[in-house]
Amino acid sequence: MVDQKYLEKAEVLIEALPYIRRFHDKIIVVKYGGSAMIDEELKREVIQDVVLLKLVGFRPIIVHGGGKEISRWVDKAGKETEFVGGLRVTDKETIEIAQMVLGKVNKDLVANVQTLGVQAAGISGMDGGMLKVEKKYVDGRDIGYVGDIKSVDTKILHDLMEQDFLPIVYPIGMDDNGDAYNINADEAASAIATALKAEKLAYLSDVEGVRLDPEDPSSVISELYVEEAEKLVEEGVIKGGMLPKIRNCIEALKDGVSRIHIMDGRIPHSLLLEFFTNKGIGTAIIQESEEKYWNE
Ligand SMILES: Nc1ncnc2c1ncn2[C@@H]1O[C@H](COP(=O)(O)OP(=O)(O)O)[C@@H](O)[C@H]1O
Numbered sequence: 001m002v003d004q005k006y007l008e009k010a011e012v013l014i015e016a017l018p019y020i021r022r023f024h025d026k027i028i029v030v031k032y033g034g035s036a037m038i039d040e041e042l043k044r045e046v047i048q049d050v051v052l053l054k055l056v057g058f059r060p061i062i063v064h065g066g067g068k069e070i071s072r073w074v075d076k077a078g079k080e081t082e083f084v085g086g087l088r089v090t091d092k093e094t095i096e097i098a099q100m101v102l103g104k105v106n107k108d109l110v111a112n113v114q115t116l117g118v119q120a121a122g123i124s125g126m127d128g129g130m131l132k133v134e135k136k137y138v139d140g141r142d143i144g145y146v147g148d149i150k151s152v153d154t155k156i157l158h159d160l161m162e163q164d165f166l167p168i169v170y171p172i173g174m175d176d177n178g179d180a181y182n183i184n185a186d187e188a189a190s191a192i193a194t195a196l197k198a199e200k201l202a203y204l205s206d207v208e209g210v211r212l213d214p215e216d217p218s219s220v221i222s223e224l225y226v227e228e229a230e231k232l233v234e235e236g237v238i239k240g241g242m243l244p245k246i247r248n249c250i251e252a253l254k255d256g257v258s259r260i261h262i263m264d265g266r267i268p269h270s271l272l273l274e275f276f277t278n279k280g281i282g283t284a285i286i287q288e289s290e291e292k293y294w295n296e
């Protein structure tokens with residue numbers, strides 16, 4: 001007689017079958033936020049999940065942030081941190097700090113993937129001219145070297161995927177003069193997902209999902225329609241670091257990304273639970289009902 005616990009393991013694998021079929025060969029953009037890079041163990045678990053997605057036949061791309069780590073180094077340099085509408089005010093010294101810190105975070109993630117036996121290539125948005133930007137103004141205010149993405153050249157990403165590399169991207173772009181600009185990682189992930197016509201964009205953050213009351217963890221919504229999301233932004237319910245996420249989710253959905261999910265990257269293996277089970281964790285930002293999507 002086979003032990004019940006082994007049968008349960010087999011059932012979990014069988015449950016994953018329709019999802020593996022659905023996402024086979026599909027591009028999945030995973031935005032890994034600095035807030036969810038709490039410790040090395042958790043980072044390893046997130047990377048394990050992405051590697052697994054790749055090994056079962058999906059085409060994942062990681063776009064990562066590192067906002068908390070940048071703030072730590074800005075502070076060490078004796079400078080004040082200021083955010084406007086969720087975006088860092090970035091002077092000349094801060095863009096240099098951001099480049100160094102994000103580059104370091106990037107190579108740590110690359111190393112984590114490599115140790116699992118999968119080839120990874122860490123690049124910035126400057127590589128291959130991927131992310132071209134113009135200076136961004138927020139309500140007319142100059143916030144320094146912050147880039148507004150004008151175009152995405154996906155060639156380098158396609159080339160890397162073709163050669164079986166897992167691309168890991170950090171959000172620094174450049175303008176026509178070759179100057180480096182800091183880009184919010186949520187915006188970079190959304191622009192890349194849109195340009196690649198990704199099947200899914202998954203945001204891993206430090207919150208269970210979108211809350212109806214920012215202070216109440218039990219107020220997380222499992223499905224949020226675009227119109228509702230726009231209303232919550234207007235009402236000020238969505239603020240801080242959630243603002244660029246939602247604004248960019250809305251853009252990406254309007255521009256053809258099929259599925260967007262905001263989930264808690266602090267929960268071990270949240271990506272696997274989302275992709276391979278019918279539990280559906282976090283908040284799905286949607287334009288149509290889940291039922292219609294799965295029946296397509
Ligand atoms: N309505 C809301 N629901 C959930 N989180 C919100 C909301 N409004 C603001 N937030 C904030 O947004 C944060 C996530 O954004 P951020 O700190 O930039 O994370 P990341 O590093 O993953 O991009 C949450 O920790 C939370 O404090």
Ligand SMILES: CC(=O)N[C@@H](CCC(=O)OP(=O)(O)O)C(=O)O
Nearest residue numbers: 034065066067087088183184185
């Ligand atoms: C312009 C701008 O705000 N850039 C971000 C880039 C990093 C980022 O977005 O990191 P998270 O995803 O961890 O928040 C910053 O400097 O913090």
